[in-house]
Amino acid sequence: MTIPPPNLSLAGRRALVCGASQGIGRATAEALASLGARLTLVARSAEKLRTVAASLPVPEDGPHEVLVVDFDDSAAVRTAIADLIVRVGPHTIVINNSGGPAAGPIFTAAPEEFIAAMTRHVIANQIIAQETVPGMKEAGYGRIVNVISTSVYEPIANLGVSNATRGAVASWAKTLSKELGSFGITVNSVLPGFTDTERLGSLIEGRSSKEGRSEDQVADTMRGLIPAGRFAAPREVGDVIAFLASPVASYINGVCLPVDGGRLASI
Ligand SMILES: NC(=O)c1ccc[n+]([C@@H]2O[C@H](COP(=O)([O-])OP(=O)(O)OC[C@H]3O[C@@H](n4cnc5c(N)ncnc54)[C@H](OP(=O)(O)O)[C@@H]3O)[C@@H](O)[C@H]2O)c1
Known part of the structure; x- marks a missing residue:
């Protein structure tokens, strides 16, 4: 009798990787591509995205895509993702990831800073989910992985607006995981430590x-x-994200997973 290995293959699947021009997003793109996924790399910098795309292994089903959009512009996000899906087809893997809000104490933060951070993180995630989930439902397979922060469990000093926004993303993800779980779609979050x-x-x-x-x-x-x-090396986070995006993680849903070298004090 042969025992099959854990199924990590992403061959034949399309993944939308946000914030893919550098850092954790780029490392995630590398991990997903190494498992055979065909990617759409998203960020504001076209040149950097093209460099990342050129560095990745090309999947059998065609080249990777590059999508330039600013998550601070919600209307542009809606149009860009809707057009992408019409143009190249459904994406059954979505990695929500973007630039973190500026540092600073919470008390002195202007209300506009909260609105900007919520727009870039929660609202962008919501729009992307609304545009991609129909295709996931049709495929009977979906993976949404959000890159957040350990501040979900333990707020970090002097990252006031960020802390508040990260909690909102975690709560958004948990709620969505309950609504989509019966369709073969999982919604999980990775909490990077110092990377x-x-x-x-x-x-x-x-x-x-x-x-x-x-x-x-x-x-x-x-x-x-x-x-x-x-x-952490960025790939130590990216590889965990790729695991959560893979078939083998089918029964993990609604979790916030710290990847922090053990830094969090809470259980
Ligand atoms: N590194 C850490 O130690 C750490 C720890 C905990 C949490 N995190 C969080 O994890 C996430 C990724 O971290 P990182 O260290 O990889 O960050 P990073 O090096 O700053 O990369 C951020 C990525 O997001 C893109 N981006 C930024 N603003 C954007 C916007 N308005 N619209 C579209 N794309 C945008 C950037 O590309 P463009 O500039 O080309 O748009 C880049 O690809 C961030 O939210 C960060 O706060 C990081």
Whole structure:
């Protein structure tokens, strides 16, 4: 008797990968492409997206797509995703990921900052889901994975607007997972810990000038909070996202999964 291995294959599936021009999104694109998915890479920078697309293995069913859109413009997101689906067909895997809100305390944040962050994260996710879920239902297969933050469990000091927005995305995802579970669609969220990307670099830079300490000192303090003793490589997050997007993760639905080297104190 042969025992089949876990089914991680994404051959024949289309994936929409948001924030794919760099960092965690790019690493996720690499992981999904390595499992055979045909991708649509989304962000604002066409040139960077084309560079990422050219670096990926080309799937048997055709080349990867690039889609330039700004999640801060909800009407443009609606049009771009609707047009994409008419043009190239349904996407049964969606990775919701975008640039994090600016750092700062919550008390002094302007109301407009909350509106902007909710537009980029919650509203963009909602529009993308509304445009892609019909195709997932038809296929009887759907995977929505949201890149959020460990702040869902433990709010992070000086990331006020971000903390509030991340909680909203987690709650949106959990609610959606209940509504879509019976269609073979899962909605899960990955909570990256400190991951070695441009976003982390700019957070370290900001803390360094605020606290009057060198960037190395700030980075060392942050590493000291992580049992693993180091920052994550982007692929360590991207690979987990690809797992959740794969057939083998069919019975995982509605979870928030920290990928943080053990940093969170909560169970
Ligand atoms: N790195 C960490 O340690 C860490 C930890 C916890 C949570 N996170 C969160 O995880 C997410 C990804 O992190 P990262 O470190 O990979 O971030 P990153 O390096 O800043 O990458 C963000 C990606 O989102 C795209 N993007 C930004 N604003 C956009 C917009 N308005 N519309 C469309 N695309 C947009 C960027 O491309 P363009 O500029 O070309 O549009 C880029 O591809 C962020 O939300 C971040 O806050 C990161």
